[in-house]
Amino acid sequence: MPLRRWSAAAAPLAGSPGTKQIVVARENWRARAQEIAAAGGRLMALWASGPAATGRPAPRTLYAAFVLPPGLLVLTMPDDLAHDEYPGIEEVFPHASRMQRALFDVSGWRSSDPDVRPWLRHAAWPADFHPLIHETAPTAAEEPRPDDYAFVRVEGEGVHEIAVGPVHAGIIEPGHFRFSVVGEKVLKLEERLGYAHKGVERRFTELPILEGHRLAARLCGDSTVTYAWAYCQALEGLAGTPIPARAAWLRALALELERAANHLGDLGALGNDAGFAFGLSQFSLLKEQLLRATHAAFGQRYLLDFVVPGGTRADLAPEGARALSDCAGHLAQQTRVLRGIYDEHAGLRDRFAGAGMVTPALAARLGLTGLVGRASGQAHDLRSDAPWAPYDELAPGKAGATEGDVAARVAVRFDELFESCRLIGRIVRDLPGGTHLAAGLPTPPEGALGIGLIEGWRGPVMIALEAGASGSIRRCHPHDPSWQNWPVLEHAIIGNIVPDFPLINKSFNLAYSGHDL
Amino acid sequence: MWKTLRQIARTGIVTQPPPTGDGSLRLREALQADIREILGRALCIRVVDSGSCNGCELEIQALNNPVYNLEGLGIRFVASPRHADLLLVTGPVARNMDVALRRTWDAMPDPKLVLATGDCAATGGIFGETYATRGRLASVIPVDIVVPGCPPAPERILAGILAAIRASHAHPRSR
Secondary structure (H helix, E strand, C coil): CCHHHHHCCCEECEECCCCEEEECCHHHHHHHHHHHHHCCCEEEEEEEECCCCCCCCCCCEEEEEEEECCEEEEEEEECCCCCCEECCCCCCCCCHHHHHHHHHHHHCCEECCCCCCCCCCCCCCCCCCCCCCCCCCCCCCCCCCCCCCCCCCCCCCCEEEEEECCCCCCCCCCCEEEEEEECCEEEEEEEECCCCCCCHHHHHCCCECCCHHHHHCCCCHHHHHHHHHHHHHHHHHHHCCCCCHHHHHHHHHHHHHHHHHHHHHHHHHHHHHCCCHHHHHHHHHHHHHHHHHHHHHHCCCCCCCCEECCEECCCCCHHHHHHHHHHHHHHHHHHHHHHHHHHHCHHHHHHHCCCCCCCHHHHHHHCCCHHHHHCCCCCCCHHHHCCCCCHHHHCCCCCCCCCCCHHHHHHHHHHHHHHHHHHHHHHHHHCCCCCCECCCCCCCCCCCEEEEEEECCCCEEEEEEEECHHHEEEEEEEECCHHHHHHHHHHHCCCCEHHHHHHHHHHHCCCCHHHHC | CHHHHHHHHHHCCCCCCCCCCCHHHECCHHHHHHHHHHHCCCEEEEEEECCCCCHHHHHHHHCCCCCCCHHHHCEEECCCHHHCCEEEEECCCEHHHHHHHHHHHHHCCCCCEEEEEHHHHHHCCCCCCCCCECCCHHHCCCCCEEECCCCCCHHHHHHHHHHHCCCCCCCCCCC
């Protein structure tokens, strides 16, 4: 059946505008995914719900969310109880593979994917414990056992392995990289993640639904505003309460401050990783100035818990507004100078150009998303493709490139940084009056599903929130764009030399904590 | 090249005076006095993220920016635990990081100090002690200094680091 015909029956879901849901039978699961892929749709997230570890049990249901302009389409598959496995869609969407492996680790529901290696589970708890369906957690051994993961071996004359991590030389998050190399050339990279797994999906079910935003804000510290907004968007959709206009604008201000801070940090680090310490020193100073202006405006350097259900924790006073708008002007002016220096620096050009290449065709095939995707011709940005308030009014420009190398990812960051500076100035100038916080959010009805979807600096972040009885959380599944992009990094490094890996990795700058759940 | 030099000259020296070491952050005062004597002012730090949200990492990285200029104080982050005097740990000790954290600590030479940074390492934070996390760092390895905060500001982390080294010694850059 053509996509247009069957998807017409989809019903609207609460939360992100344009999100719809449709129930699909098991035998149609893979075919529907194929039709969506053929229509240019992209897999966003995959998760299962029930029976819950705490609260009332519910029948087991599989969910897959697809970006299908102009919105999100959520396919729902109730368990038919006749099969142990559900049909995997990893051949249609390659990045579904790790999501299916993680789904088994937490929910105990196996897909037909032949790769059955654990993903989020290491050796710390037994294979038959699935935190979202088993109430009693096993007691941990006093002496933890090391993980024994079946890496794919590359055989051949002169091939050797380099193992890096989970503890890294710099100040970064934990993850393991296994390189198979000949000389300096990388033949294969295999990632092993999950080290930062904190059991957040189970933790959500222990929190009241009106307090879950605090955990959402701590899933991925560099994207705290993005996650908290996605959570609150889902929650406010479930409660049926729109937020005041001023609150939406203040949230957008916070989101652009977050984007600018991260891009400044990355631009400095990318210069440094190519041997240009001047870049790190200059951009880290600009970032510090931005964090101080944020502190002057809202009393916080990083805006954890700034986005709260119903609006924002703090309002913007005139002095704070001036500090932010002055800072945005200063950043734009200084960044123009630094971009000129970066563009003219022969050493940087040599290291950036052609490194870590992901062609637009490969990016489309592997589902590359967010900022990194935009540098490889995947011109998707929810802020302009499916704008939510106030981005429908702000109409941000979309950055993009098609070269797909480190240089393109640097250029997209520069372009987005300028646009964020402009947006910060515009928001501060045109901020609507009124309250910044709606009073008394009602408790959402039990069993209702809401979706939050926000384009953060790294890419689209989704939160699926299912309300439980009397103000509890039955299920909350957060999805980071890094799920899409980590597997592509394994392709980007092929044929490059080992010393270029830090540079290429930094140009992706993917989340560990946000991914490891 | 002249553009780069001009930008350096225009930026000037932006480093601010460091905070004084905050002794109240120390957990094991008496035991560590001799260690502070041995280490003097210089310190090598090894960072382990035991499953933090990455918020603390951003503020630790900020210590290297020109405003805090940690290296200007003779303190630096090192790439091996074998070179480190102080282990700086963030996160609620994810059980998947348990082995790596203990091995890092074991690999450090004596005398060694441990600084727990952020609410998660201090108390387990919002994640607590679960099937996936061990909670506070002190339940896994001995902790000398705790800097709470979510995330703690760079000045607070610096005050904690400086509490690890000889407090009585007047610092050349402090005014």
